[in-house]
Amino acid sequence: MSSWKKAAKSNQKVHRERAQPESRAHLGLLEKKQDYKRRANDQHEKDDTLKLLRKRALTRNPDEFYHHMINSKVQKGEHHELERDKDEHTPAQVRLMETQDLRYVNMKRTMEANKIGRLQARLHMTDVANETKNTHIFFVEDEQEAKEFSVAERLQTHPSLVGRKTNRPKLDQLAKLVLDVQDEKVILAMNDERKKSYHELQCRVEREKELTIVQQKMELKRALQEKRLRKPKQVSKGTKDQAPIYKFKYERKR
Template identity: 35%
Template sequence: MSSMRNATQRRNHRERAQPANREKWGLLEKHKDYSLRAKDYNEKKKRLQILRQKATERNPDEFHYGMLSSKSKQGRKITDRGNPALSHDAVKLLKTQDSGYLRTMIQKTRRVLEKLEKEFVLREGQGAEVLGEPDDQREGQHLVFVDTREDQKQYIPGQRLLSQPSDTRQEEDQSTKLVAEEADGDIEMASTTRAPKSRRALEREEAAQKKKRLLRKQHKKEQDARRSKLAALKSREKDLIDAENELELQRAKMSNCVGGVTKAGVKWKVRERKK
């Protein structure tokens, strides 16, 4: 009879899932999970109770000979890890290998830094700008020559120099006014004769502007990423150089080439023999 009961298809048992409003807490805890968590909690509770009892029953005048050989620093006990002490020559050799590794990493960092700096154009007063900017973001340069230092201080970009003759300035102002009036007349004539744009042309222009804004945003994001990478590489290079200098100082102290400070705080230096 039991074999026939097992031969028939029965509904599979499914565990109750976590409610939708509590999905941020992860899977729903089952009884076996609660049992393990409760067992661990009780064990820690008993251990803390034993330690608390030992602390209350501690004798402040207690002494054992291990206190003479052990040390403590800021409430922490310092013990020997059991590692054998290396010889003086072995330590010098290891520091030499460390110095070679640091020099290799410095050279590697500098190569990456130089490669990244080639993508930048350094401008005085503006920091670093990435090459390959969009055409609408490029700034033109206009070189102006002046006679004296005062003219250079009084010069304002986009305006005429005050030291120019008045006749020359009047002629230039009249010529610029005539050019501006002619340009305004041309624009008015073009606006009156220009036909209205179709809907498809307007949609095409809007799509082109949207694409242009997207490219500008992507380009700015790449600029920020390159700047942050450049700053990180410079910081890494500085840290490696500082570590190499410190290691060289330690090697020099081990070789008695430079002075230093003893454990007792006494400063000493190498004195050459008088000739």
Template identity: 35%
Template sequence: MSSLRNAVRRREHKERSQPSDRQKYGLLEKHKDYVLRAQDFHRKEDAIKKLKEKAATRNPDEFYFKMINTKTVGGVHRQQTAAKQYTHEELLLMKTQDIAYVLSKAQSEQKKVERLQAALHSLDQPPINKHTYFAEDGKAAKEMMPLLMSDQSQGQAVGNKLPKRIKKLRDGAYRELEERKERAAKLRSMVLTMSMQKEVMGKGRKRKLNGDEVSPTTEAPVFKWHKERKR
């Protein structure tokens, strides 16, 4: 029976469209759109109901710190984030710790540069065959000179003929060496700048020199401390 019902062509049902006189109101809401809108409405209704119950059963004597750190702006709670105020001694201590950290990084980077330079220097040096020749007199020594020159030229030739893979690794190592040199120089510059900032934060009357009082090649600010009589 079901096969017969499926064999017969049934009428195709279409959802009605918006009447022409109501086109200004947009598309006509379908049933699936109504279901989504109803679910959203009930979800918001339940959330408001829970909030009302929570507000009704709230303890009037309850206190928490957000009462002080938040305020209502246009009906929306916004948290006030006040920056912590540090004392002058705490700022000097933090500056000292920062300088020590950057200095340790600069020293570590400099050691890596030195190790990399030593490795590349040994790689670029051609292998030298150390043969010891013994001569009885000056005449025999002159006869051996061509042998010494040929050994030296062979060693240089072998050193210049490096495999492509070794040359590629060597070029990459040279690039890394240059990057590490730049990084070490930047870290040393940061140490000098931070040390100057720490000195400026210290005690004593000081003033910043104008552009006419310093050398044109000097980029960093220069300070001059007033002379004080030691007691």
């Protein structure tokens, strides 16, 4: 019995999915079962979402207030969102102000500041120091010495190292220096890693600046909500780079 089953199974024909006929090749690939299942699951998810929204609409309390009521309006049967002042906040600042509180922003700003300090301590900012322009005055005795003056001889270093402001050894130190020749691939990898670190540092500095501006705006907003005898006077409007400036009248605390 078992040998007959094996023989029958070995003689079974392999059924493959049919291909798209040549006359319908311009319509693209023939839809397979997995394509149909994916399309059916997507339709079922949409139907479930619509069913849930209809249920929420039926059970909604008409007297319930939510902030979107005053942030949107209907004009001629069309729904419109109220535009915010685009010159005052960046999208990142608006997103932070809407979703997080002042304590969270302060915590994130402190974390970014600590990470910036660790990165600066590790990188030493040597490349930035070499790119910074400054002046160095050398004094000479007469015009003849000024014409024959050589910066490399005065600094007692190699001419190729004159432009460096950090790690500029003298000639006697270079003579005693033992060079460890590294593989070119290792040097390229180290330079690439250093470039990534500087890019990360720049991104974190910008992030810390954004968080500082958001924190200042939120602190000012909370200060304006406090009850005062005299309304503070606005000195300048807020921008993307700074919080608005108000002049508060001094009030003696009871």
